Amino acid sequence: MVNNGFQGRGVTRLTPDIYRVPIEELTTFGGTVADDVISRDGAVILPKGTKIVLLGDSLLQVLKRLEDEGIDHLHVMRSDEVTSDALDSFVESVVSSNMIIDSQIARTSIREVKRLFESLRHNKLTPELVGPVMEMARELVEQILRRPKVLFSVARVRQWDEYTFIHSFNTAAIAGFLVNRMDPRLVEKAVLGGLLHDLGKAKIPLEILNKPGPLTDSEFQVIKTHPVVGEELAVKVGIDDPDILSIIREHHERWSGIGYPDGKSGESIGFLARVVAVADSFDAMTAERSYKAPIHYRSAVKNILTDSGTHFDPKVSRVLLLAFGLYPPGSVVELSDGSVGVVVSSGGEDLMRPVVLVKVAPDGSIVREPKLLDLKRSREGICKYLGWEGKRAL
Known part of the structure; x- marks a missing residue:
């Protein structure tokens, strides 16, 4: 969890790779969220491992949410290499990330x-x-x-x-x-x-x-x-x-x-x-x-899993599945409370509980400030797969 006890408005280097960054500096600083950012009521606002660049147009809304929660800074990792734990908590979207092979x-x-x-x-x-x-x-x-x-x-x-x-x-x-x-x-x-x-x-x-x-x-x-x-x-x-x-x-x-x-x-x-x-x-x-x-990625993964043990080595098939999750980035899903969102990362080992950007509230209204919901830390779950959003997962 982010420690909000620090004072001061400048960027401070805490370790060779981790910085204390005021939220107003995030748009230019970039990097990867180093610790879960938790709201007052215990909800995950930003999961550990979130790439700032992947927030795209949602970044300003996220910053407003942080400000409303009284959070004035984040711990951010700036390095080409990040821990496997951080990476597994937020898999880069294969269809929307700008961090692609040259x-x-x-x-x-x-x-x-x-x-x-x-x-x-x-x-x-x-x-x-x-x-x-x-x-x-x-x-x-x-x-x-x-x-x-x-x-x-x-x-x-x-x-x-x-x-x-x-x-x-x-x-x-x-x-x-x-x-x-x-x-x-x-x-x-x-x-x-x-x-x-x-x-x-x-x-x-x-x-x-x-x-x-x-x-x-x-x-x-x-x-x-x-x-x-x-x-x-x-x-x-x-x-x-x-x-x-x-x-x-x-x-x-x-x-x-x-x-x-x-x-x-x-x-x-x-x-x-x-x-x-x-x-x-x-x-x-x-x-x-x-x-x-x-066919889109989810269907391709499903086909390979179907043929796992007949056509394909089950161990290799599982690595592919873990990389995507059952709901790869871009999947539109309905949650158990009736809200609708878009998957923005796999669930790591927990394939049923990815990170979802909630866009539609349980009552069917458009969420004015979309929030990232890590289902591994939520009582809600996915009850229905609604399709694939395409080349933008955010």
């Missing part, structure tokens, strides 16, 4: 993957081809490690013939995020493997690869050759790391043994390949294609 790194990564594929398509097989992709993988890893809650800073497809390259970047970013939560030592391999997982598609005829509609059975059989072809290409350009080769060959294997090319099952499938399988499927479901509309 756009130039994203563009360069996609361009280098595209260049590699085009070279392989024209039979230019040299070890030098992989160097720039490996360098971009390292830069992408740095972004993921610096902001471990930046979940899916994904580029959406604008040209159908670029889908494979953008999808490779997205899969790498998602896989790196998941592995960072499971075994941080393997993040770089996960990212590089994600960038290269569809390498074999460089040898798939473009009329099949970019077909604007469902594939025939014979066309799908051609597509199913890409893991083996990709592994062969990777070896030819000098990739010999067994974990990377496993990702390329095994990312379409399935937990129950119904995948391809080898019909492996369970833990006989490489760990990183099992992670990339989840990342690959998640991005494919949430991407727009000429023959299908994207």
